[in-house]
Structure formats: structure tokens, C-alpha cells
Amino acid sequence: MNKVCIIGGCGHVGIPLGLAFASKGKDVTLVDVNPRAVEAISAGRLPFKEEGADALLKAHVGKNLHATSDVSVVKKQDVVVFVTGTPVDEHLNPKIHDVVKVLDAYLPLLNKRQLVILRSTIFPGVTRIVEERLKAKLGAANLAFCPERIVQGKGIEEIFNLPQLVSGVNKKAENAAAALFASIAPKIIRIKPEEAELAKLMTNAWRYLEFAIANQFYMMVEKQGLDFYRILEAMKDDYPRAKHFARAGLAAGPCLFKDTMQLSAFHSNEFFLGHSAMLVNEGLPNFLVSQLEAKMGSLKGKTIGIMGLAFKADNDDIRESLSFKVKKLLEMKMAEVLVTDEFVSGTMPLKKFMKEADGVILGVPHSAYRKLKVKKPFVDCWGCWR
Ligand SMILES: NC(=O)c1ccc[n+]([C@@H]2O[C@H](COP(=O)([O-])OP(=O)(O)OC[C@H]3O[C@@H](n4cnc5c(N)ncnc54)[C@H](O)[C@@H]3O)[C@@H](O)[C@H]2O)c1
Structure with missing residues (x-):
């Protein structure tokens, strides 16, 4: 599992995560629809303040960390992490369609050997919805939900120090996600997807x-x-x-x-x-x-x-x-x-x-x-x- 791509990779969660994986030798691609953020990262500049990220970005960009808007790179990855936004609507209801729409756009580029990880903060039950969609399209779901818990602005320090909650829709996906996050997190805590979804929201x-x-x-x-x-x-x-x-x-x-x-x-x-x-x-x-x-x-x-x-x-x-x-x-x-x-x-x-x-x-x-x-x-x- 050396090739990791992050969808929404040039955002506040995507960048610290990408840098953390890159610092542990992974080949990281940040996929993002924001051309200005992609351009900034490619030029070795952060699109926003993130303590400690500058040095890591300079050390890895153009080597084992790349940013792109070209979604076709997703096909070549071992791991595909989704970390796009999950807002609520004007009536304060979760916009579940937003998550599903992003996934659907990438479905034609995914294959069943890849590990798919959801990292956005999602409404309880969304992991199971995504599982069903992966199964329908690919015949299998190798899917994990591993929520991000860093505090914004101090992600680099925290990502290497916080325990990582890991859940999978089956043991294979859970083990694969646990192995991946063990490369950056000091401790892995295994729970079920429904529990992980609630743990993040309750926190x-x-x-x-x-x-x-x-x-x-x-x-x-x-x-x-x-x-x-x-x-x-x-x-x-x-x-x-x-x-x-x-x-x-x-x-x-x-x-x-x-x-x-x-x-x-x-x-x-x-x-x-x-x-x-x-x-x-x-x-x-x-x-x-x-x-x-x-x-x-x-x-x-x-x-x-x-x-x-x-x-x-x-x-x-x-x-x-x-x-x-x-x-x-x-x-x-x-x-x-x-x-x-x-x-x-x-x-x-x-x-x-x-x-x-x-x-x-x-x-x-x-x-x-x-x-x-x-x-x-x-x-x-x-x-x-x-
Ligand atoms: N900001 C935090 O500190 C933090 C911490 C923990 C969890 N979270 C959760 O992480 C998720 C992302 O939050 P964020 O703050 O990083 O948001 P963000 O807006 O900073 O980043 C999201 C990125 O996704 C990109 N994007 C949107 N649609 C895309 C698509 N179809 N393909 C590729 N890229 C796409 C955007 O251009 C943006 O760069 C949310 O669910 C949030 O609740 C955020």
C-alpha cells in the first residue's frame, strides 16, 4: 500500500494527512478541484496557515508528494482517501448527497483491490451507504472509515500524536486501514463504522x-x-x-x-x-x-x-x-x-x-x-x- 491519493487533498485535513504519509515514505497524490490550492502546493506553498507544515511540504513536494486536478491518477492508487467537506444545509440537516455525489464521480476510477477510506466527518450510516454503492459498482467493498480528529492549524503536531480510530466494513478493510495508519499514529483503536461515526460527532x-x-x-x-x-x-x-x-x-x-x-x-x-x-x-x-x-x-x-x-x-x-x-x-x-x-x-x-x-x-x-x-x-x- 505505497501509493495513497487523497480526494480533497489540498484542504485543511488533506494537507496534514498527505504530508504525514509522505514523511513516512508513501507516494502521495493530493487530488483537488481547487486549482489555486493545487498550484500553491505544487509550488511548495501552503494555501493557508498550518503550523509545522511548511518544512514538510518543501521536503516532499515534487518528490513523493504531488498535487493535481487530474482525477485519472486515482486509477493507479493502492489507497483512495476521501476528505471533502460535509456541511449541513440551510435547515441544519446533513447534506448526505454531497458525500455520495463526490463518491459517484470517482466510482468509475475505482477498483475492488483498492482500499477506500472515508475521513470526512460523516452522518451516521453514510459508511454503509458508501459500502452498498461500492458493492453495486465493483462487486466488493474494501472500505474503511477513519475519522480525522486533529485541531485545525496544529494538524502536523497532532496527527503523529493522536490515537487513530479505525473501522472497516469487514476485517480485511479494517486490517488494511489499521496497517496504513500505524505508520503515522502512535495507537490504533479499532471500532465499528457506526461507532466511529458517532465517536467523531459526539467529540x-x-x-x-x-x-x-x-x-x-x-x-x-x-x-x-x-x-x-x-x-x-x-x-x-x-x-x-x-x-x-x-x-x-x-x-x-x-x-x-x-x-x-x-x-x-x-x-x-x-x-x-x-x-x-x-x-x-x-x-x-x-x-x-x-x-x-x-x-x-x-x-x-x-x-x-x-x-x-x-x-x-x-x-x-x-x-x-x-x-x-x-x-x-x-x-x-x-x-x-x-x-x-x-x-x-x-x-x-x-x-x-x-x-x-x-x-x-x-x-x-x-x-x-x-x-x-x-x-x-x-x-x-x-x-x-x-
Ligand atoms: N478542518 C478541520 O480541522 C477538520 C478536523 C477534523 C475533521 N474535519 C472534517 O474533514 C472534512 C473536510 O474538512 P476540511 O476543513 O479539510 O475542508 P476543506 O474545505 O478545507 O477541504 C476540502 C477540500 O476538498 C476539495 N474538494 C471538494 N470537492 C472535491 C472533489 N469532488 N474532488 C476533489 N476535491 C474536492 C476542496 O477544493 C477543498 O480543498 C469535513 O468533513 C470536516 O468536518 C475537519
Whole structure:
């Protein structure tokens, strides 16, 4: 199993995975429909920030790692990994058709000797649907589901250190996937496809709920004019059971929210905790704007700056960032809105931003922002500028 191709290979999950396999001597091809990402990788450039990936890319690109939009390469592979996006639709239902459509497009290029691995975060039952489609077309399914669990931006470090959940639709596929991932992961945990699908969704939903608890408490406390972080620090001080209590913050990005909603759809939309978490996390932007209003009075005609547009600190990914919701809310208040983010092109330089803004909302605490002395009225739910 030396030749591995990754469909969706130039995305946030595909690149760390491809680099990890390449670093262990596999012959890796990243197949992607995004020509700009393919071009960047081929030229030895990352299309987005990914810690530690630069050196690996330079070491392997053009040697045992290639990127291409030419899907015909799939025919020559031993392993075909699918890691394209799995969003929810406008009614928050999983778009299962998207996964199936991608698979169908590649079916004519697959053969039954190849190991097919699903790595996207999928709705429970999708592995079995894909199994049926492979059997119908190829007469057999050599299929595994091995979910990705890295945290975005730190994939290279994590991929070599996290245990890998491995499941297969039969023992042959499970063993083949376990052997492949044993080359990069320190530990293989074997479970059934249905269990692996749920394990991944439950992990993300649990994380989303953790943030919701912190955000709910933040709003509860701050509304009374008290300081959430003074209480949080007191709670956590030498008290082991509160050690992992999350800080408040805009809980956004392409995974946690949509995977909580996938899990809810799986449970007939009766995942009440998940929906409550959504109300809390999605409601935080409104609370932040009201906090600023409490400090500044009406925001109409005032210039308000949002510092940080990415969905998480020290990252350049703006997908599903709640800073954009803050921006819309401020515009509804008829404020003039400025945005700055050192990692997002087209935003205002920090110095000019600080000079022009009458008030500031911290959208995301990039390292460079944490030590700033902000002398204007501000709202910082992350607890950096206290
Ligand atoms: N981003 C993360 O940190 C993370 C972590 C764990 C799991 N996941 C899951 O992994 C999956 C992918 O997420 P992502 O963040 O890497 O998405 P992404 O959008 O960064 O990457 C997906 C890539 O697939 C490509 N693509 C789309 N259709 C294609 C096709 N037909 N053929 C070839 N390429 C195609 C896109 O151009 C894109 O480069 C999702 O299910 C997500 O939930 C993501």
C-alpha cells in the first residue's frame, strides 16, 4: 500500500494527512478541484496557515508528494482517501448527497483491490451507504472509515500524536486501514463504522457544549456587572475538577456547530443540549454588542472596530467565523464598522484601526492582540485585556 491519493487533498485535513504519509515514505497524490490550492502546493506553498507544515511540504513536494486536478491518477492508487467537506444545509440537516455525489464521480476510477477510506466527518450510516454503492459498482467493498480528529492549524503536531480510530466494513478493510495508519499514529483503536461515526460527532458536540457552558456563565455573570474571569480563576485555582473549564469566546468555525447539528439530526432533532448550546453560542455576539452599548451608549454613527476575523486564534481561516455576525449586528445599530486581522488580507492595518476606532470588540485573540493596552472602550469576552 505505497501509493495513497487523497480526494480533497489540498484542504485543511488533506494537507496534514498527505504530508504525514509522505514523511513516512508513501507516494502521495493530493487530488483537488481547487486549482489555486493545487498550484500553491505544487509550488511548495501552503494555501493557508498550518503550523509545522511548511518544512514538510518543501521536503516532499515534487518528490513523493504531488498535487493535481487530474482525477485519472486515482486509477493507479493502492489507497483512495476521501476528505471533502460535509456541511449541513440551510435547515441544519446533513447534506448526505454531497458525500455520495463526490463518491459517484470517482466510482468509475475505482477498483475492488483498492482500499477506500472515508475521513470526512460523516452522518451516521453514510459508511454503509458508501459500502452498498461500492458493492453495486465493483462487486466488493474494501472500505474503511477513519475519522480525522486533529485541531485545525496544529494538524502536523497532532496527527503523529493522536490515537487513530479505525473501522472497516469487514476485517480485511479494517486490517488494511489499521496497517496504513500505524505508520503515522502512535495507537490504533479499532471500532465499528457506526461507532466511529458517532465517536467523531459526539467529540465535536461535547466540545461545542463545553464552550456553550462557559459562554452562558460569562453572560450570566457579566450581565450582573461582575467579572467572569475573576470567578473562573477562583474556581480553577488548585481545584482539579474545574481544571479543564473552558474560557468564554466566540465558538465558531466549520466543524463544531455543524457536527452538533448532524448529531441532532441523527437523534430526530431531539438533541436538546445541542440546540441549547447553539442558542447560547450563536447568541454571544448579540450580548457582546449590548455590552459595548452599555459602555458607549448608542452606537449609531460611531466607529466600532472588530479585532480578529478568523474563527480561532493565530489562524487565517474565516469559515463560519462569528466575527461576521458581530459585524452585521453593529451595522444594524448603524455603526461604522472597521475590521482588522493580521492573517486576513484586505483588512485594516492594526495601527490605523486603533487610531480610527471609537470602541473595540475583540473577535479573536491572536497572540499579537493579547498584550495590547487598549485605551478605548472595549469588549473582550476572551479575558485577555483585563
Ligand atoms: N478542518 C478541520 O480541522 C477538520 C478536523 C477534523 C475533521 N474535519 C472534517 O474533514 C472534512 C473536510 O474538512 P476540511 O476543513 O479539510 O475542508 P476543506 O474545505 O478545507 O477541504 C476540502 C477540500 O476538498 C476539495 N474538494 C471538494 N470537492 C472535491 C472533489 N469532488 N474532488 C476533489 N476535491 C474536492 C476542496 O477544493 C477543498 O480543498 C469535513 O468533513 C470536516 O468536518 C475537519
